[in-house]
Amino acid sequence: MENIIETVDLTKRYSKAVALDSVSIHVRQGEIYGLIGKNGAGKSTLFKTMMGLAPYSSGEIKLFGSKSNKEIEHARQRMGFMMGAHFFPYLSARENLEYFRKLKGIADKAEVDRVLKLVEMDKVKKKFKSFSLGMKQRVSIANALMGYPDIVVLDEPINGLDPQGIADFRRIVQKLNKENKMTFLISSHILGELELMATRFGFIHDGKLIEEIDRETIRNKTEEKVIVKTNDIEKATYVLEQKFPNIEYQVNGDKELVISKMVEKTDEIASLLVSKELKLFKLVAQEISIQEYYLEMITKGGTDHV
Numbered sequence: 001m002e003n004i005i006e007t008v009d010l011t012k013r014y015s016k017a018v019a020l021d022s023v024s025i026h027v028r029q030g031e032i033y034g035l036i037g038k039n040g041a042g043k044s045t046l047f048k049t050m051m052g053l054a055p056y057s058s059g060e061i062k063l064f065g066s067k068s069n070k071e072i073e074h075a076r077q078r079m080g081f082m083m084g085a086h087f088f089p090y091l092s093a094r095e096n097l098e099y100f101r102k103l104k105g106i107a108d109k110a111e112v113d114r115v116l117k118l119v120e121m122d123k124v125k126k127k128f129k130s131f132s133l134g135m136k137q138r139v140s141i142a143n144a145l146m147g148y149p150d151i152v153v154l155d156e157p158i159n160g161l162d163p164q165g166i167a168d169f170r171r172i173v174q175k176l177n178k179e180n181k182m183t184f185l186i187s188s189h190i191l192g193e194l195e196l197m198a199t200r201f202g203f204i205h206d207g208k209l210i211e212e213i214d215r216e217t218i219r220n221k222t223e224e225k226v227i228v229k230t231n232d233i234e235k236a237t238y239v240l241e242q243k244f245p246n247i248e249y250q251v252n253g254d255k256e257l258v259i260s261k262m263v264e265k266t267d268e269i270a271s272l273l274v275s276k277e278l279k280l281f282k283l284v285a286q287e288i289s290i291q292e293y294y295l296e297m298i299t300k301g302g303t304d305h306v
């Protein structure tokens with residue numbers, strides 16, 4: 001798959017502080033990319049530099065494979081962007097979006113109504129200043145979706161949404177991703193919020209992009225499993241299959257057996273193998289969640305885990 005957003009060693013310094021430290025991010029066409037990092041990690045700074053709203057110190061930004069500043073500017077017109085909710089307080093949602101429609105040069109007047117319907121804000125008449133945080137977020141998301149951009153970049157869009165709002169948001173994103181082939185880049189400081197939505201994750205910590213990883217790969221790494229090292233794998237699998245006909249396992253190399261799930265049967269597996277005179281060099285139950293995986297990664301700095 002083609003990278004449609006790419007940075008190469010992107011670095012941004014604020015006098016002394018380094019907000020982005022050699023970030024090389026790769027967002028591929030058609031994915032829902034979740035950028036995860038805690039407060040101050042550098043998420044907003046990365047998005048702002050990407051969108052041309054803040055200068056950077058060194059490195060490179062490529063959007064749709066752009067090779068010049070002119071091409072980058074052109075590429076940015078194909079991107080919808082949401083960052084905070086900066087709207088006119090005394091205008092309604094519709095009036096605000098009408099203003100941005102004209103500013104963005106979107107000719108189709110029906111766009112405002114279409115995107116307001118998507119976020120279920122089409123019937124709300126009151127002024128922006130009296131909206132709840134969740135309503136403001138919805139208008140902000142709608143604004144980013146106006147004009148069918150190819151890429152939608154959303155900075156903490158879930159912040160302030162209630163559980164129903166989060167579920168609606170997920171549904172909208174997945175539908176647009178599937179039906180309109182829109183690529184999404186979404187940040188959050190809470191991994192769980194994007195866990196059900198993102199197809200790939202990037203983890204950012206202290207300005208460094210620690211890892212980019214597919215959801216499926218995380219799933220495999222974090223799935224509950226029992227890992228067994230023994231002197232006779234063939235005998236071990238035979239014995240285990242006799243006892244647990246539905247067992248699912250994988251053999252890594254010639255000494256390690258990885259049994260899916262069955263963490264609660266770890267003791268039983270151990271005594272069964274020992275009773276059949278197998279030697280147990282290692283037996284561990286792994287029950288790591290995606291959240292734990294992430295926490296472990298940021299504490300280790302992403303260097304020596306895999």
Ligand SMILES: Nc1ncnc2c1ncn2[C@@H]1O[C@H](COP(=O)(O)OP(=O)(O)OP(=O)(O)O)[C@@H](O)[C@H]1O
Nearest residue numbers: 014017019037038039040041042043044045046189
């Ligand atoms: N205008 C600024 N001047 C100086 N330092 C800044 C400025 N903006 C951001 N920073 C610093 O850059 C780092 C990254 O900030 P950034 O806002 O990108 O983080 P974030 O991941 O978006 O955090 P949050 O989850 O709180 O939104 C932080 O250490 C922050 O203090």
Ligand SMILES: [Mg+2]
Nearest residue numbers: 043044045155
């Ligand atoms: Mg931020």
